[in-house]
Amino acid sequence: MVATVDGLTTGQAARLLGLSEQSVRGLVRAGKLAAVQTPLGALIDEADAHRLAAARDQIARERSTCRE
Numbered sequence: 001m002v003a004t005v006d007g008l009t010t011g012q013a014a015r016l017l018g019l020s021e022q023s024v025r026g027l028v029r030a031g032k033l034a035a036v037q038t039p040l041g042a043l044i045d046e047a048d049a050h051r052l053a054a055a056r057d058q059i060a061r062e063r064s065t066c067r068e
Contacts, residue, residue: 007036007043017053027052 010021013033017024024044027033033052034045 006046008046008049010042010044013044013049016049017056 008016010024010028014021014024019027024033025042028035028042028044034048035042036045
């Protein structure tokens with residue numbers, strides 16, 4: 001039986017977050033984004049990536065309302 005692991009590639013997570021793949025790898029190393037290391041690279045936890053994207057969007061909205 002082969003085990004499968006669900007997740008986003010660093011490229012997919014980068015597009016979701018609007019960041020570079022290098023930045024995504026940095027977030028994983030810093031422990032700010034959950035991932036599982038596989039022989040082919042990291043698989044980013046999709047729910048965690050969406051959580052981080054939502055938090056970034058919220059911060060951007062707050063900053064834009066402060067400028068008005």
